[in-house]
Amino acid sequence: MVHISILVPYTAVPAAIVDPRYMFTAVNGFLVNAGKEPLFHxxxxxxxxxxxxxxxxxxxxxxxxVKDVKKTDLVIVPAISGDVDAALDVNEELLPWIVDQYHGGAEVxxxxxxxxxxxxxxxxDGKACSTHxxxxxxxxxxxxxxxxxxDKIITEQNRLYSSGGANSYWNLLLYLVEKHTDREMAILASKYFVIETMRNSQSPFIIFKSQKTHKDETIRKAQEYIEQHYMDRISVEQLADMLATGRRSLExxxxxxxxxxxxxxxxxxxxxxxxxSFETRRDNINEVMYSVGYTDPKAFRSIFRKVTGLSPVEYRNKYRRSA
Structure with missing residues (x-):
């Protein structure tokens, strides 16, 4: 029997508590229907x-x-909401318990x-992690x-797992089901919960937000210039000259x-x-390419796929149809 502890932190997202419980108890039901013993407590x-x-x-x-759970096999840490610092403060008592369970052999x-x-x-620390x-x-x-x-939907390293944003945690739950049961049971669960099993990246969903929380005014000016002139050819040397700073220092x-x-x-x-442009307009691929300052279709497609995980055509079809 695999003992699963789903934490109920203060400020937790309710669905991120209910959904894991539903997943593992449903798999228990699948096992019983197959003539097997339930696996998860x-x-x-x-x-x-x-x-x-x-x-x-x-x-x-x-x-x-928490104080009454001396040993568990898998700890699920659900999503929290609201102010992150406040959420960490109010749930501080959970941290040493999670550490103790991990050092006792639990997955987290x-x-x-x-x-x-x-x-x-x-x-x-020193390990790969994903989040929204x-x-x-x-x-x-x-x-x-x-x-x-x-950009990752799931990370795994040394019994530590994480998932990307929002509903991508279903993919991690499915991954854990397969790890503790088998591929057949994971496929059954994926069909029951209608989970797209091939997703491994949240890149198509990422909206690039200007990273301006820093205090370097010179760099903020460089960012603003780039955002206002993205359709032009911009070089590091050009930015350095404009901002009266050295290239190496700017970089x-x-x-x-x-x-x-x-x-x-x-x-x-x-x-x-x-x-x-792909989401809101009917321009063809080349028109969009030229509008953002690219002239080489191969380079444009390569960079677009690197950033989004999809080709320009795939992205346009996915989101224009949705719109």
Missing amino acids: VQLVGLAREVSLNDGLFTIRPDVL ASLCIGAFLLAATGLM WLYADLFREMFPEVQLVD RRFKAATTNTVAEYIQRVKMEAAKK
């Missing part, structure tokens, strides 16, 4: 007998308190921005020792402030403009 584990969430809209009653899996709670334990793409900059700022891979400061090189930032801004 699932408990909701909290700091209090009742946890009020979403300003009192939901109340969850954990099955057991964070869902979406539950990664902040997992990273706060220190267990992720919208919180990537904040995560890097708060946990510089963690290797954030914000170093730009990377430190935004986590991107100048060339990467220019590419991301151009690709974001291209994505918006």
